[in-house]
Amino acid sequence: MSELIAIYPGTFDPVTHGHTDLIHRASRLFDHVIVAVAANAAKQPLFSLPQRKTLLEAVTQDIHNVSVIGFDNLLVEKAREVHARIILRGLRAVSDFEYEFQLAGINRKLDDQIETVHLMPAEQYTYLSSSMVREIARLRGDISGLVHPVVEQALKSYYEREQH
Amino acid sequence: MSELIAIYPGTFDPVTHGHTDLIHRASRLFDHVIVAVAANAAKQPLFSLPQRKTLLEAVTQDIHNVSVIGFDNLLVEKAREVHARIILRGLRAVSDFEYEFQLAGINRKLDDQIETVHLMPAEQYTYLSSSMVREIARLRGDISGLVHPVVEQALKSYYEREQH
Amino acid sequence: MSELIAIYPGTFDPVTHGHTDLIHRASRLFDHVIVAVAANAAKQPLFSLPQRKTLLEAVTQDIHNVSVIGFDNLLVEKAREVHARIILRGLRAVSDFEYEFQLAGINRKLDDQIETVHLMPAEQYTYLSSSMVREIARLRGDISGLVHPVVEQALKSYYEREQH
Amino acid sequence: MSELIAIYPGTFDPVTHGHTDLIHRASRLFDHVIVAVAANAAKQPLFSLPQRKTLLEAVTQDIHNVSVIGFDNLLVEKAREVHARIILRGLRAVSDFEYEFQLAGINRKLDDQIETVHLMPAEQYTYLSSSMVREIARLRGDISGLVHPVVEQALKSYYEREQH
Amino acid sequence: MSELIAIYPGTFDPVTHGHTDLIHRASRLFDHVIVAVAANAAKQPLFSLPQRKTLLEAVTQDIHNVSVIGFDNLLVEKAREVHARIILRGLRAVSDFEYEFQLAGINRKLDDQIETVHLMPAEQYTYLSSSMVREIARLRGDISGLVHPVVEQALKSYYEREQH
Amino acid sequence: MSELIAIYPGTFDPVTHGHTDLIHRASRLFDHVIVAVAANAAKQPLFSLPQRKTLLEAVTQDIHNVSVIGFDNLLVEKAREVHARIILRGLRAVSDFEYEFQLAGINRKLDDQIETVHLMPAEQYTYLSSSMVREIARLRGDISGLVHPVVEQALKSYYEREQH
Numbered sequence: 015m016s017e018l019i020a021i022y023p024g025t026f027d028p029v030t031h032g033h034t035d036l037i038h039r040a041s042r043l044f045d046h047v048i049v050a051v052a053a054n055a056a057k058q059p060l061f062s063l064p065q066r067k068t069l070l071e072a073v074t075q076d077i078h079n080v081s082v083i084g085f086d087n088l089l090v091e092k093a094r095e096v097h098a099r100i101i102l103r104g105l106r107a108v109s110d111f112e113y114e115f116q117l118a119g120i121n122r123k124l125d126d127q128i129e130t131v132h133l134m135p136a137e138q139y140t141y142l143s144s145s146m147v148r149e150i151a152r153l154r155g156d157i158s159g160l161v162h163p164v165v166e167q168a169l170k171s172y173y174e175r176e177q178h
Numbered sequence: 179m180s181e182l183i184a185i186y187p188g189t190f191d192p193v194t195h196g197h198t199d200l201i202h203r204a205s206r207l208f209d210h211v212i213v214a215v216a217a218n219a220a221k222q223p224l225f226s227l228p229q230r231k232t233l234l235e236a237v238t239q240d241i242h243n244v245s246v247i248g249f250d251n252l253l254v255e256k257a258r259e260v261h262a263r264i265i266l267r268g269l270r271a272v273s274d275f276e277y278e279f280q281l282a283g284i285n286r287k288l289d290d291q292i293e294t295v296h297l298m299p300a301e302q303y304t305y306l307s308s309s310m311v312r313e314i315a316r317l318r319g320d321i322s323g324l325v326h327p328v329v330e331q332a333l334k335s336y337y338e339r340e341q342h
Numbered sequence: 343m344s345e346l347i348a349i350y351p352g353t354f355d356p357v358t359h360g361h362t363d364l365i366h367r368a369s370r371l372f373d374h375v376i377v378a379v380a381a382n383a384a385k386q387p388l389f390s391l392p393q394r395k396t397l398l399e400a401v402t403q404d405i406h407n408v409s410v411i412g413f414d415n416l417l418v419e420k421a422r423e424v425h426a427r428i429i430l431r432g433l434r435a436v437s438d439f440e441y442e443f444q445l446a447g448i449n450r451k452l453d454d455q456i457e458t459v460h461l462m463p464a465e466q467y468t469y470l471s472s473s474m475v476r477e478i479a480r481l482r483g484d485i486s487g488l489v490h491p492v493v494e495q496a497l498k499s500y501y502e503r504e505q506h
Numbered sequence: 507m508s509e510l511i512a513i514y515p516g517t518f519d520p521v522t523h524g525h526t527d528l529i530h531r532a533s534r535l536f537d538h539v540i541v542a543v544a545a546n547a548a549k550q551p552l553f554s555l556p557q558r559k560t561l562l563e564a565v566t567q568d569i570h571n572v573s574v575i576g577f578d579n580l581l582v583e584k585a586r587e588v589h590a591r592i593i594l595r596g597l598r599a600v601s602d603f604e605y606e607f608q609l610a611g612i613n614r615k616l617d618d619q620i621e622t623v624h625l626m627p628a629e630q631y632t633y634l635s636s637s638m639v640r641e642i643a644r645l646r647g648d649i650s651g652l653v654h655p656v657v658e659q660a661l662k663s664y665y666e667r668e669q670h
Numbered sequence: 671m672s673e674l675i676a677i678y679p680g681t682f683d684p685v686t687h688g689h690t691d692l693i694h695r696a697s698r699l700f701d702h703v704i705v706a707v708a709a710n711a712a713k714q715p716l717f718s719l720p721q722r723k724t725l726l727e728a729v730t731q732d733i734h735n736v737s738v739i740g741f742d743n744l745l746v747e748k749a750r751e752v753h754a755r756i757i758l759r760g761l762r763a764v765s766d767f768e769y770e771f772q773l774a775g776i777n778r779k780l781d782d783q784i785e786t787v788h789l790m791p792a793e794q795y796t797y798l799s800s801s802m803v804r805e806i807a808r809l810r811g812d813i814s815g816l817v818h819p820v821v822e823q824a825l826k827s828y829y830e831r832e833q834h
Numbered sequence: 835m836s837e838l839i840a841i842y843p844g845t846f847d848p849v850t851h852g853h854t855d856l857i858h859r860a861s862r863l864f865d866h867v868i869v870a871v872a873a874n875a876a877k878q879p880l881f882s883l884p885q886r887k888t889l890l891e892a893v894t895q896d897i898h899n900v901s902v903i904g905f906d907n908l909l910v911e912k913a914r915e916v917h918a919r920i921i922l923r924g925l926r927a928v929s930d931f932e933y934e935f936q937l938a939g940i941n942r943k944l945d946d947q948i949e950t951v952h953l954m955p956a957e958q959y960t961y962l963s964s965s966m967v968r969e970i971a972r973l974r975g976d977i978s979g980l981v982h983p984v985v986e987q988a989l990k991s992y993y994e995r996e997q998h
Binding site: 626 | 674695698699700755756761771774775778785786787788789790792793
């Protein structure tokens with residue numbers, strides 16, 4: 015069978031240990047994992063697209079079959095472009111399950127040859143989300159167990175700049 | 179028994195095949211179906227209220243017992259005004275079920291004589307929502323199987339104008 | 343439009359105030375409401391089918407457009423037989439919502455001309471189910487606010503007989 | 507055992523009968539209940555923090571072991587500051603259950619000595635939320651059964667001012 | 671305020687690390703925690719009521735303010751009998767949330783002076799249930815990280831006896 | 835990377851078009867798909883294990899990289915035995931999502947090297963389950979669009995035999 019490539023889309027604002035855990039697991043299953051960072055201008059991300067990509071590259075640099083790209087078009091188009099047959103999504107007991115379903119359904123309608131598969135992050139990351147991490151960082155809480163040190167540093171710098 | 183009139187409220191920004199399917203089904207059950215388009219200024223709809231009404235009128239013009247109105251007051255007041263004894267809502271497996279419950283509960287508190295009834299759209303529209311349609315249209319994806327041609331054209335015009 | 347008949351299927355083992363509330367609401371909307379008691383031999387109901395029908399007839403005797411029947415065939419067949427265009431189901435925040443969806447979907451597959459509509463019981467009955475009522479009655483708890491006096495009496499008799 | 511203090515955090519924009527019911531129930535269980543009003547600048551509350559505190563003080567003035575504070579730091583820090591061993595949250599069948607879980611999980615990660623406990627408001631308040639109340643008040647609907655008269659008056663004043 | 675006693679009901683067939691974790695957390699909050707083992711003859715438990723009580727006593731013997739009782743009447747009656755003002759329930763992201771709600775609602779209807787409070791077990795026990803443990807033990811899987819050694823031994827003995 | 839083998843466990847009593855759709859999709863992604871039929875004596879399946887395997891072999895005979903096995907031990911043990919690194923599960927909007935989570939969590943606890951991935955069946959099979967199919971067949975309803983002709987025939991034979 016030809017190479018099995020999975021595309022893992024998200025906003026990653028910023029990447030958390032939950033995301034990294036999922037990327038590690040996927041990298042053991044698939045030939046190549048492409049982390050696709052959505053530009054998502056509408057959501058007004060805290061970090062710019064280049065910053066989010068740089069942080070993802072830093073935290074995944076030790077996994078040889080992972081690469082990071084940005085995208086601002088339809089996910090299924092980007093998937094076809096990089097020859098991904100799998101769209102990978104994390105499925106947390108506490109995530110927005112309904113939204114995941116809607117997304118998988120609509121993506122199948124747009125291209126029935128690409129399958130969405132859901133993978134579960136480790137249980138200690140079940141309660142973790144990028145927005146929670148941003149909120150704790152904003153209030154000067156300890157996020158060292160939730161994100162990589164480079165991400166922790168980036169968040170600290172951001173909120174220090176903001177204060178002035 | 180006196181005429182059974184159902185009011186079907188929503189933002190319809192824009193109307194999708196899921197909405198139209200529900201209107202068809204309801205028109206076979208009830209004497210009259212009144213599609214009530216919420217002004218919803220807070221949500222900043224993409225299409226204006228008159229535009230959304232015009233699109234709904236276009237896609238329902240072949241159903242004789244359906245009419246389209248706009249409203250910017252309490253739904254139960256509008257329902258009383260048009261003598262509707264039923265508030266009609268679509269119920270998708272992937273919709274915001276909890277929100278539907280809260281809405282039905284509060285509307286009953288406001289007027290216990292009007293019942294909210296939920297109807298299920300056809301399974302092929304389970305994953306369909308107006309916001310998904312807008313997002314795909316914005317990224318120039320194919321929405322021809324999701325909305326009526328007049329809606330498709332309206333979305334194309336909107337995003338072409340926006341680009342310039 | 344021709345008469346609008348709704349069929350309201352269930353096991354009703356036994357009928358509770360939640361069921362009766364729904365029947366009342368439905369009787370104000372539809373020309374005729376047919377309560378269809380499933381034989382449900384597999385579930386081994388506490389009350390026999392004739393007993394369950396008798397209790398339902400007792401608690402609905404004051405509503406002129408309601409009748410009670412038993413059935414042991416496919417629901418959509420029974421619905422066609424009695425010319426019902428609506429299958430009526432209660433939807434409680436705490437009910438088995440997923441099961442309701444599956445049932446509605448499969449019934450539509452079996453007959454696309456019959457619509458399942460969901461109606462919400464009054465909030466004070468949100469937590470009420472036949473199995474809860476049986477359990478409380480078995481443990482000699484007070485069920486007077488949960489079921490009609492004739493049902494209360496029938497449950498008392500049942501558990502007194504069982505004790506001997 | 508030392509005094510058992512519970513902190514009850516929220517935006518309370520404005521306090522509803524659902525909140526008050528929960529505070530009453532909690533005040534019968536715990537030695538002290540501290541209602542902690544989040545500044546929540548990001549959400550752009552309708553009422554200012556001092557206004558929201560004043561309304562809460564008004565509706566809880568008859569309960570001797572309740573006090574109201576504001577906060578704009580991490581909840582677990584505020585909890586430690588006031589010696590609360592319990593974070594109290596309401597759990598409605600129709601509330602955002604998933605969000606509650608995420609919040610409880612992350613707060614435990616930040617301080618494992620503080621427990622989140624969930625309490626259920628009375629059933630008649632299951633469908634009640636601050637945002638629903640604001641929406642009904644904006645549209646001049648009757649909110650007298652949903653909030654305390656002082657809150658009703660405050661909302662009326664707000665929307666009258668806004669109209670001019 | 672008078673002593674705060676919590677009753678923690680369940681079938682405990684058998685007690686798992688998830689239950690024990692919850693008992694520990696509760697014992698730090700409340701003056702006394704009474705673990706109430708339901709006879710539950712209808713469910714045909716694997717272990718007898720005395721066996722389940724003995725296992726619970728073994729795994730909680732180091733916590734001074736915990737005691738274990740059996741019951742075969744209405745929970746609220748047992749709660750009143752032992753002067754418990756709190757019914758304690760675990761709330762797992764993957765538990766039967768709807769059932770919990772129904773139970774809390776019906777218990778409040780039976781006695782409005784007793785509050786049901788929900789507490790979350792540690793995240794590593796989110797996926798743990800007594801039925802899963804029984805199933806794994808039946809198939810000779812490793813349950814050493816899921817239950818106390820005395821429970822592990824009891825399950826082994828049970829399935830060895832069954833095989834002969 | 836070494837061969838990617840997925841094991842797809844279930845009771846398959848009987849196999850439906852929903853299962854077959856999932857097997858087809860998986861066969862396009864993975865090198866080998868092993869359908870593992872659980873003996874499940876406790877559930878008292880309608881068809882025997884050999885019968886269920888025969889039906890599965892019949893409906894998957896045209897897919898070259900699929901094989902069918904039975905098992906009566908721990909799933910993770912069977913997975914290791916056949917060198918599967920993936921446990922495949924279908925995820926329907928209306929399926930028992932919570933149960934899926936619990937299962938995936940416990941299987942990871944038993945063997946962290948095997949990942950559970952969830953795949954969505956085609957939308958027209960969202961409402962389909964083996965138990966629904968059995969119920970409709972029992973009541974002589976039309977199941978021709980829900981299962982393969984050989985399964986339809988097997989169910990007819992079963993219920994004809996039962997009637998005599």
